[in-house]
Amino acid sequence: MDSAHPIEYQVRLDYCHHQLLLLIQPMSTFAAYRIHQDEYQHRAGLEELTLEELSPGDVVVRVEWSTVNFKDALAATGRSKILRKSPLVGGVDAAGRVESSADPRLSVGTPVVVTGSGLGEVRDGGFASYLRVPADSVVALPANLSTRDAMIAGTAGFTAALALERMEHNGQTPALGPILISGASGGVGSFAVALCAQRGYEVSALSLKPFSIDYLRDLGASKVILREGLEMGRRALETARFGGAIDTLGGDYLGWMIRSVHANGNVAAIGMATSTELNTSVMPFILRGVNLLGINSVDVPRAVREHIWQRLADSMTRAQLDSICAGEIGLADLPEFCTEMLAGHVMGRALVRVS
Ligand SMILES: NC(=O)c1ccc[n+]([C@@H]2O[C@H](COP(=O)([O-])OP(=O)(O)OC[C@H]3O[C@@H](n4cnc5c(N)ncnc54)[C@H](OP(=O)(O)O)[C@@H]3O)[C@@H](O)[C@H]2O)c1
Structure with missing residues (x-):
């Protein structure tokens, strides 16, 4: 979060797994690449949002990296109807650290990855500094995979x-x-x-x-x-x-x-x-x-997700990940990049630097 957006916190109480939890969440606004789509219009661009405006969930992730998948490009350009709800923050993938959690399996600061699970389709996705999601869609990253590497892979x-x-x-x-x-x-x-x-x-x-x-x-x-x-x-x-x-x-x-x-x-x-x-x-x-x-990567049970992320972490070499990484873009670069991607011009995977 840059200094132009000083963080304020809201404190709320939640009841989960038979425990009363004290949740402290950031209140400041942050940049998000948001898509509005209905039968008459499609528009997408940067907007300032607060955490409370995001889809609900019991885990808040401070997003470090996202990436661009073919589906993201279809959604961002309006080429196909990907959103089943509007407006939504785009991005079917995100990796970052747990900011707050009402689930005891995920403690604050844990590096995590979230892919599919309705992100960018029925709930707000990874093209924003924060992501709020149900705990079952969040996978703690294997020790040998960074948040950046996780988004080179992504969906x-x-x-x-x-x-x-x-x-x-x-x-x-x-x-x-x-x-x-x-x-x-x-x-x-x-x-x-x-x-x-x-x-x-x-x-x-x-x-x-x-x-x-x-x-x-x-x-x-x-x-x-x-x-x-x-x-x-x-x-x-x-x-x-x-x-x-x-x-x-x-x-x-x-x-x-x-x-x-x-x-x-x-x-x-x-x-x-x-x-x-x-x-x-x-x-x-x-x-x-x-x-x-x-093959459907969206609706995958958490245990299978964990296994697949471990398999990726154990199989990919540093050289292969670096070779597949086509570079980094910012949220503002998304429209131009997505158009190139749909034309079939992109080789490998682009990272989206979020925070
Ligand atoms: N089932 C699932 O859960 C799932 C998950 C992820 C992606 N997908 C789908 O898998 C496909 C690939 O996704 P991706 O993220 O890998 O996309 P991508 O990075 O854009 O790769 C697509 C590749 O397909 C080739 N291509 C051929 N004709 C094309 C055309 N007319 N337009 C665009 N690309 C063309 C290009 O490779 P060459 O030049 O080498 O031929 C292009 O680089 C998409 O249809 C996507 O929706 C499905």
């Missing part, structure tokens, strides 16, 4: 790790063959490449950007397939080239992956950067036992 890294977890739970192993990863230079794609490579999978990265080849190889891809001129065929079953796939594009790309995966391979459907459609026959499922796994 993108979390989702990539969740996809790999689900695939392995369903029998995926490096022996089944290479993993194809689409939208590879984006946030989810970059983490999927790094995590799969770290785990011993051969990675084929699919990208539109010729200039991303070195970046993807450094992250661990053994092959980079450029989308320009890619021949996807039209047969119900294409030659099986991949042991599994992680898709962020949807549409024809997802259909092609399903037709091109070896017997018993898994295809994780994560995104729809090019299309929400999926045209497929049942042949890959019936004749090859291919599994299509839907």
Whole structure:
């Protein structure tokens, strides 16, 4: 909080877990990137808010870092209707320290991460100095992951790790063959490449950007397939080239992956950067036992969240995190950055410096 916004505190009493709690919370105003959207208008920009104006919750987090996901860019620009309530502070992710807590599992000062859980969709999100949320959506960070590192990952890294977890739970192993990863230079794609490579999978990265080849190889891809001129065929079953796939594009790309995966391979459907459609026959499922796994990073139980964050912390190297980090922006830079992101021009992940 800068000196232009001196902190005042409000004291209130709360009853939680059979205890009467004394909560001390900041009262001053702080900057927030807020989105107003209804059927007639969309506008977004910096506003001054007080804590009392935020969505309710029993934990207040002093946000240090946020990040920009594809969904944030859709919400901030109004390109798709992401908000199910208006107005809302944008940002589906936040990392920072517990400022006050009515939950005994989270003590003041604990470094925490909050992703998904309705942030930026049905409740105020991470593009503000403070976040107020239910305790069940808050995960204490593993000791080997800083708040900054957590936001290099954010929902993108979390989702990539969740996809790999689900695939392995369903029998995926490096022996089944290479993993194809689409939208590879984006946030989810970059983490999927790094995590799969770290785990011993051969990675084929699919990208539109010729200039991303070195970046993807450094992250661990053994092959980079450029989308320009890619021949996807039209047969119900294409030659099986991949042991599994992680898709962020949807549409024809997802259909092609399903037709091109070896017997018993898994295809994780994560995104729809090019299309929400999926045209497929049942042949890959019936004749090859291919599994299509839907990945939802928003509604994940706390125990699973904790496990996935630990997996991320244990798997990602310093060099990989630094390589994926595309730089830092401020809240005021969001409109321009989000437009670039939706055009598919961004490589890796941008951090949003909040406090
Ligand atoms: N299921 C979930 O819970 C979940 C969680 C996170 C994200 N997602 C979804 O996953 C997708 C990727 O998210 P992200 O945060 O990784 O986004 P991102 O960082 O913007 O990456 C998207 C990548 O897709 C590729 N792309 C291809 N065509 C594009 C187009 N027309 N517009 C934009 N990008 C295009 C680009 O990579 P190349 O140039 O390398 O092809 C781009 O970098 C989005 O659809 C997002 O909504 C879903």
